[in-house]
Amino acid sequence: MVNPLVSGLNIAEENRDGRRPVGDHRNGRLKVLPTLQLPDYPDVFAAGDCTVDPENPQPNTAQVAYQQGRDIADNIAALIEDKSLSPADVSLRGTLLKLGMGESAAEIFGPIEVKGRVGHLVREATYLSLLPLPGYKIKAGAQWLTDKVFEKFLG
Known part of the structure; x- marks a missing residue:
């Protein structure tokens, strides 16, 4: 029987004797198996920038944690x-x-690089596409458009 528990924890905590409650790798990151156990x-599974799989290290980015x-x-x-x-x-x-x-840089599809306002639009569109529900996408998109209008006419 599996009793899943999902939690976001700070792995920097140490026991009173200075040891961590679970084994760690370089830089204080938790060592995980390829299955993220x-x-x-x-x-126990762990993901994101607090972990490292020595066989397949990944960058400490949101897209890695998301996947x-x-x-x-x-x-x-x-x-x-x-x-x-x-x-x-x-x-x-x-x-x-x-x-x-309003300025960003995006490196997408390998060697393609876009900068400035176009890069900013690519960045915002990417984050918008990752939101889980259409309602969130509409709300965030409307907020971004409203911000752009106020920035244009009041900024």
């Missing part, structure tokens, strides 16, 4: 259904970087 605790979260959900479902677990499958889609008000 902790080696000594197979019922790892999906993989953990799939592996928890596999545990419940008594199926084998799959290694995390992270596909880097590029890099988005905010440079200032």
Whole structure:
């Protein structure tokens, strides 16, 4: 039987004797298996910038954590259904970087780089596309458009 518990934790905490409650890797990151399980605790999964899979290191970015979260959900479902677990499958889609008000840089599809206002639009559209529900997308899109209108006429 699987009793899943999802939590966001600060891994920087140490026991009073200075040791961490679970094994860690360089820079204080938790070492995980390719399935994102902790080696000594197979019922515990971890993802994001607090983890490292030494066999397949990933950059500390939101897109990696987002995809790892999906993989953990799939592996928890596999545990419940008594199926084998799959290694995390992270596909880097590029890099988005905010440079200032209305300015961004985006490296997408390999060598394609866009900067300035166009890069900013690509960045905003990408984040908008990742929102989970249409209602959130409409609300965030309307807020961004309202901000642009006020910025144009009042800024």
